[in-house]
Amino acid sequence: MATRAFPALLLLAALVGCGSARSETSVVPASETPAGVTKPAFPDRPAPGFTRLEGERTQGGWLRGIAPAGTVELRFDGRKLPLAPDGTFFAAFDRDATGPGVLVAQLADGRSVTESLSVSPREWRIEHVNVARRPGGATEAFMERRRPELARINAARSIDHDVAGWRQQFIWPLKGRISGRFGSQRIYKGEPASYHSGIDIATGTSGTPFVAPADGVVTLAAQTPFSLEGHLLIIDHGNGLNSAFLHCSKLAVREGDVVRQGQYIGNIGATGRTTGPHLHWGLKWRDARLDPLLFTGPMN
């Protein structure tokens, strides 16, 4: 292998953020300069790094930051991440993510900058129940109703509008008692049920209004209640991030509506499969299920 004029591997180890969240940046010359990419004019100059990295680097958490100057392509765990014109990007960590999350910025000069982010594990509320799980197996009649609902949910979640709710500090859709936490799970005689995919907020009554936690576009507004979710509302916050609100008694917006943070969008209720009135708020980024509490902070 021909030796290049590049300096020996330049490693920059940096601690970014606080607490136990660790990250490590390494800058390496591209082993092979891709065609059409100019070689660095000043190869011994340190490449720019990621800046303004913020978020919650834990399971169900998120990350926002600015890619190094000159980034032409950014990848997170191998998948391309969109870059806003100012270089800002967003990524998130699934409930079961083990990490590290790896950001790789390909620079115009052929070098790449890699940032490895540890993802701290969480202790989920696990409840062992000493009864067998109810015999499952959906009936064909149920599935006939369910299939088109799932198709609408999947279609809504694949829409990506050019909105910037993902840049905002999220607010609570309403204040109330947190009656169900994200990630909690029941295990029936050793058989785990699926974990709770959102946060439940109850006010003790049906009809309490709730607002949009961030800017977005309504991608699904189920005027006819879905079998499980009831009156379901899905809002796209842009960049692959979306909110789902379940069991509503009333929806105040329609598909295609642009909503602003804090805008009234519906009323909580008990439609669909639920034991009482509450708002189930689920957040997803691509395929990752996220904890809304890590976007809003405590309710106060």
Ligand SMILES: [Zn+2]
């Ligand atoms: Zn729930």
